[in-house]
Amino acid sequence: MSTLWVLGAGQLGAMLKQAGTPLGLDIRPVDIETDEVLPLAQDDIVTAEREEWPETAATKQLATHKNFVNLDTFPQLADRLTQKQWLDRLELATAPWFPVEEDTDADYAYQTLGERVLMKRRRGGYDGKGQYWLKQTENTAIPDDWKGLAIAEQAINFDEEVSLVGVRGKNGEKYFYPLTLNLHINGILYASISPLKRLDQYQSKAEAMLGKLMDALDYVGVMAMECFRVGDELLINELAPRVHNSGHWSQAGASICQFENHVRAVTNLPLAPVQVKNQSMMVNLIGVDVDYQWLNIKALELYWYKKEVRPGRKVGHLNFCSADISVLKQGLTELTLPAPYPEALEWLEKNL
Template sequence: MSKVWVLGHGQLGAMLQHAAMPLSVEVIPVDIDSEQLPDLQADDVVTAEREQWPTTPVTEKLAKHPNFINLDVFGRLADRLTQKQLLDDLGLATSPWKLVDDTLAAEQVYAELGERALMKRRTGGYDGRGQFWLKQSENTQIPDDWRNEAIVEQGINFDEEMAIVGVRDREGKKFFYPLTLTLQLNGVLTASVAPLARLDKLQPKAEAMLGKLLDGLDYVGVMAMECFRVGDELIVNELAPRVHNTAHWTQAGASVSQFESHIRAVAGVPLAKPQVKGLNVMINLLGTPHDERWWAISGAEPYWYGKEVREGRKVGHITFTHSGDKKLIQGLDELKALLPERYEEVIDWVETAVQS
């Protein structure tokens, strides 16, 4: 049995572990703060469920293993400065940007990037954290503690947000999942829908962009590319060198989930082209108490992470996979009645999206 160690032991590590069982691959998520060091063998493989990590005895030992897949990629993509530089080097469209250094003035930002610009911390920050808007109409200035710690990028007036996830093996073979339409509320992924026929025309472009990244980095495993759609163009917003929330629907809606694809790639199990089973919707459960009635909804596939419920925290997700819109909408309406009132706009967005 192959053995794959996962740096990090959150829900992504648990889902990788679950997906690996039918492959006869043993996956071991590792608590980076554990006092017990992993017992690594020479032919073991190491991957990660997160882009960056602190230096601890556990992470030091994992990082020294010669089979830590994509080790050099994580730091490069975790830093938004080097991530943006990579996109520019590869000629991939991304929002115009600048480094927030000691000399940059807000007036220069407005002159070069426009009247709305978003500062993002170079490292850390996710789900809307680590961001600060500069708005010329409000004469916003750059806070001193953001200098040399952030980039600033042009505010894009996009039509929609979407993501594509792809996988690449050690020989360079690649497969891609369909473009996934996403709903972000307060910077947090709240719902996703895939596939949508109207996005088919953008699929080749998205695959070419992500494929260029995968090949350029000699990457092995699953990577996610979040994009803005502006007309018929795609602009890269963020990259994630790991399995990603936008493709959680693949657990229920594809013959090979993103988690299985990642384990296949890093463990050397042959890849297979994922076959999509139908129309898929994924709803993130954010700070929402556990409700056993979710499991009684026909067509619903809840996944509970077993984490303490806190406001805004991702504690689970619910996926629907259907070949007919009517059944899907019936299930969503049942779910709406069991979720907090704030989910009404989320379900309404989903129902509009699946009929578009």
């Protein structure tokens, strides 16, 4: 079996390696800043744990390899302008939007999209960064350094946020995980829960939307689609051409986790339908120190990324999985975390 190289050596790369190890695969995440000469063979395969990357000695080697899967897709989805253009081209529902040009002013934004408009940097800016609100009641203006570098979206008064993770093989075969309900606080994902029976009614619609996009891009591997649910409608908010934070619950709660599915797809191994084991939930660990006493909590699995702890930084996550809802609820009561976690834990308990 060829070596699978992962552009990026963060937590997603580490979890891809972990998922591929039982399959006997040689998976090597690569620090994008390394200047060592990588021993890439002609029949090796390259994937990525991130949408975009700087030009370094390492990324040059990987990004010029003939077997870099989805290489042409990354720049199209990493740029929010071309991502939105793809959604419009495929007639997939998303928030009304327009590109912010050099001559765009706030009055045009309010006239076009309403009194509340969210600007997003075209590149980067995840976890609540790279966003700027225009509010007509506050006479907000567009800063000069946002012009030509952003898109503007209509503010959506959504009922809730959901995401769908799917996988597509080289032969076009597709499988999907159940919809996941997500809670963001200050733009950062704090908690997820899946599956939920009440979300079943939206599953086929979500699968058709993500499947249409993956087919159009001839995409291979795992892709995530974050959506706003507004009544019975789904509006696509963001796309991620990679394994995704909101799919982490699958490590405990599915027969094949999102990481193994991605590895299987890009190495052309057989895919299989996902079997959900039990009720799952995930708590992101953001700017908090590890506490190994968490391991005393029933149905809990800890993933610690071995990163320096800093405010707002994702440093790990907790997965819970059990057929007994009372066990999950008890686990939430035993989990002691600082603000704003009480809000997230209460949200999980309410949605179980």
